[in-house]
Amino acid sequence: MQTASATTAAPALKAEARDFNFFYGDVQALKKINMPIHDKKVTALIGPSGCGKSTYLRSFNRMHDLYPGNRYEGEIRFYPDNTNLLSPDVDPIEVRMRVGMVFQKPNPFPKSIFENVAYGLRVRGEKNRRALDDKVEAALKGAAIWDEVKDRLQDLATNLSGGQQQRLCIARALATDPELLLFDEPTSALDPIATGAIEELVHELKQRVTILIVTHNMQQAARVSDYTAYMYLGEMIEFGKTDDIFIKPQDKRTEDYITGRMG
Amino acid sequence: MQANPNDKQAQIRALIARGKLKDALFAALGIICLGIGLVVIFALVADMAVKGAARFNLDFFLNFASRRATQAGILSAWVGSLLVMLVTALTAVPLGVAAGLYLEEYAKRNWITEVIEINITNLAAVPSIVYGLLALGIFVYTFGFGQSILSAGLTLALLILPIVIVSTREAIRSIPAMIREGSMAVGATRWQTCRYHIIPYAMPGILTGVIIGLARAIGETAPIITIGALTFIAFLPPVPFSELADGTRAGLFDWVMSPFTVMPIQIFNWTSRPDPAFEVNAAAAGFVLMAMVLTMNAIAIWLRYRLRKNIKW
Amino acid sequence: MNSCAMTAPPAPDAPVVSNRLAKNAMRHASERVIEALLFAAAAVSVLTTVGIVYVLVSESIQFFQSVGLVEFLTDTQWTPLFDDAHFGIMVLISGTLVSSAVALAVAIPMGTVIAIYLSEFANPKVRELAKPILELLGGIPTIVFGYFALLIVTPLLQKIFPELPGFSLLSAGLVMGIMIVPYVASLSEDAMRAVPMSLREGSYAMGGTRLHTALHVVVPAAFSGLAASYILGISRAVGETMILAVAAGMQPNLTWNPMEPAATITSYIVQVALGDLPHGSIGYQTIFAAGLTLLLITLLFNILGQWLRRKFRENY
Known part of the structure; x- marks a missing residue:
């Protein structure tokens, strides 16, 4: 929180949603969303379940393209090159190479710890063993799990504990130097101690990468984010600095949600 | 890293293009492999239809086997197949449904149940000819049924029993627990619940399994050859109460003890003759058998499709 | 009441x-x-x-x-019905193994490719269409496949290999492979579809292509199921009878060359059953000894499969 208030100047943008609509078949799940994502900051998406926050998050790496019948409208601008991520000319694979993602439930591949982290590098065609070793080590250090696994990199990732698995998944996403990192309720399957470790990690990671995080836990949003957006029934109700949203929300609905839950 | 971002982007795009090309090539390979399957079915049916065309007349269905290819027919074969299937169905359906019902609705989780379950799984992997050996030792010689329709029908019944049991169990398992609870709650016993609810609701699923099982049985050759079925039969099993050659009347069940032949054995016999004229007979008979089996399978597939669409618990 | x-x-x-x-x-x-x-x-x-x-x-x-067990296992001739009787089961086992190897060389790659295609590539409409086709293919009676091998595939192969005899393990094995494809494809596809979507999403989110995701994430995760489908394929190949009886010739022949005709365990049993052997004679007993060998071979592969499954089940 201190860092957020310390940087007062308006920061650069990493991405920006402009009149963004999303449809599951005929059902409109997101309505006219306009919202900036500031560079090297943590932006939290909050709102009751079913409000569309995960749907919105998954639009940033075109996850919806995997399933038939989904449709985007409007734009998500990505900077510095100012491309529209949703344009049909933009390859979703290329988008996903620039935008990493960490899922709700840890989903390590049934491979060794090393191979999990090296996965994205191999997808990019990296074959040099030294480069792989270095980047895997750096990513594991970046995800604060190196000390726990450095002696057993060849062990199966699925044998790690839940919290370790999730940090491994973060390392997996970090290994390819993404510009934007998406977190989809990353701690909902974890115990409080593992949750604390992930939150601390998110806090550190914003030095090097822009983060967009969905959470159903408002304390978590307050703890880790610089900016917060409140969503309700597929609409963006309010967006602002986290402190402002939590201390003096402008919209009645935001206030109800925050006070209702936080007491 | 920031040195020449355009260069890096071009590299990534080339990589993605390569990946997508591989995707497309693999998809093409998948379609080709599926296509081979389709071509085989088509080639088989077409080849047999064209080659056997000369034999597709009523005589072919009404004549017995003969030494002369043009006069030979499949009368004893199709009647034999039908009668063997009758015995198979009458044995396998009650046994299979009862076993499936027991395992789903009655069995306690203990080692006996586990043995039965493991056993059913393993039986499905036993080669069919081994069933033939079992039947040869038990039905033909120990029970003294001889090389009869009864022996053949029982053998095939044992062979398809796992199929019937498994499909019965799956059909029963798809019935929600509330149906059982609803029935029990009004005071029905376990058997009444099965009799009036479980079995009727599971019927379409069971039927699908039975048809698939019978389609498999009607095409089986090896176990029936193994029990010593004859390949040349120029008579039909005695019709119940008809007059026999020795002047006596046939009993109701005399036919089950009669020697017989079946469609696949007739085809095997004709295929292994060196005279190419019999190839035509083999093709025609093969076409008839294929038509029977494919129709049965198609009915089962359609039934399952209907079932999946209609069920709304 | x-x-x-x-x-x-x-x-x-x-x-x-x-x-x-x-x-x-x-x-x-x-x-x-x-x-x-x-x-x-x-x-x-x-x-x-x-x-x-x-x-x-x-x-x-x-x-x-x-007949001594040693003779049974080591003799290189199988002539139980001759005056100079030999009982070398290896002769029949060689035919069984060679034809099965040919069949599996067709069925495992083809079945796996079809399974990957249906589970990871095909849209639902193609899948709905392809599954019944595979089922129909799997339902074709083996005697019809035997006819196909002898009268269609063998003449075709003879155009490529003019020296191929009228009966061969190759032709029977190839058709057996086609027959087994639906079993392998259907079971493998079930195994791959059971892999949770979250694993696939993890790979796609890293920028993985469909093929990369299929080969590096889905196939390893479904391996125990794939192994089971391969084992079933092996059981089918080893136990298949009519295709071999029709198209591979029935003369015992100790060979590892698929271009030759040879009897298998199963086709030997058929051959004996076609004749008229007195109950209780040594010839009659040979088919049970051969059947026992066949059952033990299938059992061996099934145990191997169980072991493989358990080994990989533990890991994932």
């Missing part, structure tokens, strides 16, 4: 109760009888196994009283 309550004398309560209890006991008894009958039906499958083992073992014991 109602009628019993009606006819019972209404005045004292006690008889009504006992009447009902008696009725319940009757009901209970009939329930027990039904349960026993159903159990008996379920037990038939166990009896079948017991019967198979009993028949094969008892006849084989008699067989091994006249």
Whole structure:
């Protein structure tokens, strides 16, 4: 929180949603969303379940393209090159190479710890063993799990504990130097101690990468984010600095949600 | 890293293009492999239809086997197949449904149940000819049924029993627990619940399994050859109460003890003759058998499709 | 139940109760009888196994009283019906293994490719269409496949390999492979579809292509299921009879060359059964010894499969 208030100047943008609509078949799940994502900051998406926050998050790496019948409208601008991520000319694979993602439930591949982290590098065609070793080590250090696994990199990732698995998944996403990192309720399957470790990690990671995080836990949003957006029934109700949203929300609905839950 | 971002982007795009090309090539390979399957079915049916065309007349269905290819027919074969299937169905359906019902609705989780379950799984992997050996030792010689329709029908019944049991169990398992609870709650016993609810609701699923099982049985050759079925039969099993050659009347069940032949054995016999004229007979008979089996399978597939669409618990 | 309550004398309560209890006991008894009958039906499958083992073992014991086990396993000739009888089962095993190897060389790659395609690439409409086709292919009687091998595939192959004889393990094996494809494809696809979507999403989110995701994430995760489908394929190949009896020739031939004709364990049994062998003769016993060998080979592969599955199940 201190860092957020310390940087007062308006920061650069990493991405920006402009009149963004999303449809599951005929059902409109997101309505006219306009919202900036500031560079090297943590932006939290909050709102009751079913409000569309995960749907919105998954639009940033075109996850919806995997399933038939989904449709985007409007734009998500990505900077510095100012491309529209949703344009049909933009390859979703290329988008996903620039935008990493960490899922709700840890989903390590049934491979060794090393191979999990090296996965994205191999997808990019990296074959040099030294480069792989270095980047895997750096990513594991970046995800604060190196000390726990450095002696057993060849062990199966699925044998790690839940919290370790999730940090491994973060390392997996970090290994390819993404510009934007998406977190989809990353701690909902974890115990409080593992949750604390992930939150601390998110806090550190914003030095090097822009983060967009969905959470159903408002304390978590307050703890880790610089900016917060409140969503309700597929609409963006309010967006602002986290402190402002939590201390003096402008919209009645935001206030109800925050006070209702936080007491 | 920031040195020449355009260069890096071009590299990534080339990589993605390569990946997508591989995707497309693999998809093409998948379609080709599926296509081979389709071509085989088509080639088989077409080849047999064209080659056997000369034999597709009523005589072919009404004549017995003969030494002369043009006069030979499949009368004893199709009647034999039908009668063997009758015995198979009458044995396998009650046994299979009862076993499936027991395992789903009655069995306690203990080692006996586990043995039965493991056993059913393993039986499905036993080669069919081994069933033939079992039947040869038990039905033909120990029970003294001889090389009869009864022996053949029982053998095939044992062979398809796992199929019937498994499909019965799956059909029963798809019935929600509330149906059982609803029935029990009004005071029905376990058997009444099965009799009036479980079995009727599971019927379409069971039927699908039975048809698939019978389609498999009607095409089986090896176990029936193994029990010593004859390949040349120029008579039909005695019709119940008809007059026999020795002047006596046939009993109701005399036919089950009669020697017989079946469609696949007739085809095997004709295929292994060196005279190419019999190839035509083999093709025609093969076409008839294929038509029977494919129709049965198609009915089962359609039934399952209907079932999946209609069920709304 | 109602009628019993009606006819019972209404005045004292006690008889009504006992009447009902008696009725319940009757009901209970009939329930027990039904349960026993159903159990008996379920037990038939166990009896079948017991019967198979009993028949094969008892006849084989008699067989091994006249033929030594060492001779059975090491003799290089199989001529049980000749005056100079030899009982070298390796002759039949070689034919079985060669034809199965040819079949699996077709069925495993093709089945796996089809499974990956259907599970990871095809859209739902193609899948809905392809599955019944595969099922129909799997339902074709093996005797028809035998006809196909002998009269269609062999002449085609002879155009490529002019020296190929009219009966060969190659032609029978290839067609056997086609026959097994649906089993492998269908079971493998089930195994791959059971892999949770979250794993696939993890890979796609890293920028993985479909093929990369399929080969590096889905296939390893589904490996135990794939192994099971391959084992079933092997069982089918080893136990297949009619295609070989029709298209591979039935003369015993110790060979590892698929271009030659050879008898297999199964086609030998058919050949003997076609003739007229007296019950109890040594020739009659050979088919049970051969059948026992066949069953042991299938059992061996199944145990191997169980072991493979357990090994990989533990890991994932």
